[in-house]
Amino acid sequence: MAYARRRQGGGRGFTRSVPCSAGRAVVMRGLPLHFGNHSPRKTRLIEDLPMRRSRIRRNSQASGSKRKLLGWLVLLSLLFGLVEFGQPFDLALRNLRDKARAQPTSGKVVVVGIDDKALAQVGPWQWNRRELASLTEGLFAAGADRVFFDLYFKPMERGGDRKFVEAVARHPGRVFVASGLDNYSRPGQSVPILPMPEIAGKAETVSVMRWIHYWNGATTVSYRRQFGSHDVRSMEAAIAGVDGNRGEEFPIDYSYRISSVPYISAADILSGKVQANALKGKAVIVGVNSALLEDIFVAPGQGRVAGVFVIAIGAETLLKQPPIGLGWIPPWLFAVGTTAWFVFGRRRRIATAIGAAGIAALLAFPLLLEHFSIFVDVAPALFLAIVTMIIVGWQRFGAAKQSQGAINPVSGLKTVNALLREGLSDPNILVAVRLRRFADIVSTLPPDGERDLLGQIVSRLAMGAGQAQLLHGDDGNFFWLMPEAELASVVDRFKALQLIFRNPIRVSEKSFDVEVFFGVDREIHMPLSHRLASALAAAHAASEEGGCWKIHDPSATGAREWALSLLGELDQAIDAGHIWVAYQPKMELATGAIVGAEALVRWTHATRGPIDPAEFVEMAERHGRIDRLTAFVLNDAARAAAAAVAYDPGFAISVNISPQLLATREVVDMVRRVLRKHRLPASALVLEITETAAMVEGQTALKLLEELRAMGVELSIDDYGTGMSTLAYLRRIPANELKVDKRFAASLLSSPEDQAVMRSTIELAHTLGMHVVAEGVETAETLQMLRAMGCEIGQGYHIGRPMEWLSFMDIFSPRPSRAADG
Known part of the structure; x- marks a missing residue:
């Protein structure tokens, strides 16, 4: 929604007609013509009245929308506070404030730990009470003012219990023992844990119970607790000499560094190593401090500590002054006020400043308050303030962002300007789409027709872009970014998109033919501004050459001349052996046997080294030389297959067939010649085609494929899942093998969606009488x-990389050392 509307006044620029009569005014194109006694001022008032009413109505609607938005946000933040969703955030903020206020303890509270040293000296816990009696006497001998035992005293060995009771009785009013609740011995019940009566009569009973949060730590302590008929102070309150109402809690101030708490091992007290008066005037807490005894908790911002140290920090909190915990309501009310001002403020700059100042106050004031022992929770308030500012800010500045060119107002897509603002480089390759005659088509449409046209164009392009985000350029150009690994598979999508765009687009009762061409830029180190121009230049070159797509390659000077030279060298390279055939093994997954191979053409140039097959194969297709290249591969594959069949009659070699060869009978004659020349059974040759190829060439291609199947040649649907696959086409193509594109196998272990697609594809193929080949098998886990899943054949680097035929025969020849799993 918009919160700023241009003020319109004076009636200027409006065309309005009023019936002409006495005492009325006729206004045409904002110019008043006066009749009767009406003055120009009265005429303007008559004209402005509807505009004022409209403006008042719009302002009322905007105000109502603002109230509704703020109401929902206030309600949501209230729920946020009631269910304590913000507790982790509040805890993190408090940790930061505690680090900023970090301070040492007063030293008035000393911890005496039953630690590993003491356990090694005295023996395993629990000790005989004689040892605790000696410990008590040793503490008072060292000058302790009061001794607090963070230990439960149930009856044990009678003589030891008597010794401890006698030691306590010698120091009346100066010994405190723990009480708590047992929540485990009786399921569903809380049983009070109270000291045995002999001790309870001579020492004050205090509580060591506190609420432990899911992160195994406590943030608050109750001043008093009720255990059965006993109403007792908390140990922290008893140490500090303060009291409060039962159920009233105070927050623990973890800004006190636990490392500064004075500490003595119980072993040193028992062995007399502590000097007299070393503990003079101190309150001493005795508790376990060994990981073996499992009384370990998390102190926020300070790590895992024994529970006795949490008691010490709680006591230090009260010794300074009883803290006040205000909770989250006061900051939340403050946030309601500041956000209301931000939403409804008429002066946006002032309202924005108040909103920002409110958030800053919510972050800064708790730090100031904690210096005075006042604690608040601000997560619900910050949630309300920040979310409100984000939503309202987006609504206010969204239109400005569009006006800056980040969003195309017609298509609703991000523009290339948005891409340029996101960074100067991107690790993905850039695809450009060029629509021929786009401007001419738009010029013939009514004002609303361009939106309809772009909507249909975008929906078609989205099929090829996949999950990538489409970007809108100028003059009907589009872009998207994708990983370079997808380039091999996206070529078929380019061709499929060209096929889809052959269907006319209907807009406003008219049909338009839109031609589409693609350009690719792979210079990831270059600025995006440069790459956009390069990709678009490649798309333009593809359009000029009558192709489908083109890769921009500025690395070589005179790239066009190089391509023509490469084309001229093609025949010579075949004769010289620079173009050769590599064979990648195909494994029968059930047995682990190598049952076939795929023939892959390679070109090792004399000066440039290995050339990308996509480059020279595409060039051969574009310039009508693909037949010679395919004949060479077929001949080599048939020769290799004839040698392999001698070892294994079921062996078969696959050869890719270009879509262009499915337009004439030449491919049938070519296959018949190589089978006859090498005396190869037709079943040992598999021709791989894409379903896109069959779609492009239509009935002619299907008839040729049926004739090849009648000869006994096996047919495979290659790269299944990357083209425009439909069940109707799968049923029409007379194939007996379905080859699933490698990208599905690559993510099979990590993607449940791809697992489901693979499983359903295998079931579909089996239903149609086809077996399945999975490309891209890179790991043993994928193979398993x-x-x-029932896939019959696998192909990929885990099974074997493409290799020369002699190397292939080394792993294929049946010899005892051959690994069964490839």
Whole structure:
């Protein structure tokens, strides 16, 4: 929604007609014509009245929307506070404030620990009460003012209990013993844990119970607790000499550094190593301090500590002054006021400043208050303030962002300007889409027609862009970014998109033919501004050359001349052996046997080294030389297959067939010649085609494929899942093998969605009478999963990389040392 509207007054620029009569005014194109006694001022008032009413109505609607928005946010933040969703955030903020206020303890509270040293000296816990009696006498001998035992005293050995009671009786009013609740011995019940009566009569009973949060720590302590008929102070309150009402809690101030709490091992007290008066005037807390005894808690911002130290910090909190815990309501009410001002304030700059100052206050004031022992929780208030500022700020500045060119107002897509503002480089390759005659088409449409046209164009392009975000350029250009690993598979999508755009787009009762071409830029180290121009130049070159797509390659000077030279060298390279065929093994997953291979063409150039197959294969297709290249691969594959069949009659070699070859009978004659020349059974040759190829060439391609199947040649649908697959086309193509694109196997272990797609694809293929080949098998785990799914054949680097035929025969020849799993 918009919160700022341009003020319109004076009726200027409006065309309005009023019936002409006495005492009326006719206003045309904002110019009043006066009749009767009406003055120009009265005429303007008559004209402005509807505009004022409209403006008042719009302001009322905007105000109502603001109230509704603020009401929902206030309600949501209230719920946020009631259910304590913000507790982790409040805890994190308090940790930061505690670090900023970090301070040492007063030294008035000393911890005496039953630690590993004491356990090694005296023996395993629990000790005989004689030892605790000696410890008590030793503490008072060292000058302790009062002794607090963070230990439960149930009856044990009678003689030891008597010794301890006698030691306590010698120091009346100066010994305090713990009480608590047992929540485990009786399921569903809390049983009070009170000291045995002999001790209870001579020492004050205090509580060591506190609420432990899910993170195994406590943030508050009750002043008093009720255990059965006993109403007792907390140990912290008893140490500090303060009291409060039962159920009233105080927050623990963890800004006190636990490392500064004075500490003595119980072993040193028992062995007399502590000097007299060393504990003069001190309150001493005795408790376990060994990981073996499991009384370990988390002190926020200070790590795992024994529970006795949490009691010491709680006592230090009260010794300074009883803290006040205000909770989250007061900051929340403050946030309601500041956000209301931010939302409804008429002067935006002042309202924004107040909103920002409110958030700053919510972050800063708790630190100041804690210096005076006043504690608040601010998560619900910050939630309300920040979310309100984000939502309202987006609404206020969204239109300005569009006006800056970040969003195309017609298509609703991000523009390339948004991409440029996000950074100067991107690790992905850039795809540009060029629509031919886009401007001419738009010029013939009514004002609202461009939106309809762009909507249909975007919906079609989204099929090829996949999960990538489409970006809108100028003059009908579009872009998207994608990982370079997808380039090999996206080529088929380019071709499929060209096919889809052959269907006319209907807008406003008219049909338009829109031609689409693609350009790719892979210079990830270059600024995006440069890459956008490069990708678009490549798309333009593809359009000029009558192709589908083109990769921008500025690394070589005179790239066009190089491509023509490369084309001229193609025949010579075949004759010289620079173009050769590599074979990648195919494994039968059930048995681990190598049952076939895929023939892959390679070119090792004399000066440039290995050339990307996509580059010269695409060039051969574009310039009508793909037939010679395919004939070479078929001949080599048939020769290799004939040698392999001698070892294994079920062996088969796959060869990719270009879509262009499915337009004429040449491919049938080519296959027949190589089968006859090498005396190869037709079943040993598998021709791989894409379903896109069959779609492009239509009935002609299907008839040729049926003729090849009648010869006995196996047919495979290659790269399944990357084209425009439909069940109708799968049923029409006379294939007996379905080859699933490698990207599905690559993410099989991590993607439940791809697992579901793979499983359903295998079931579909089996239903249609086809077996399944999975490409991209890179790990043993992927192989095992495919085997469990019922996939028959696998292909990938885990099974074997493409290699020369002699190397392939070394792993294929049946000899005892051959590994069964490839």
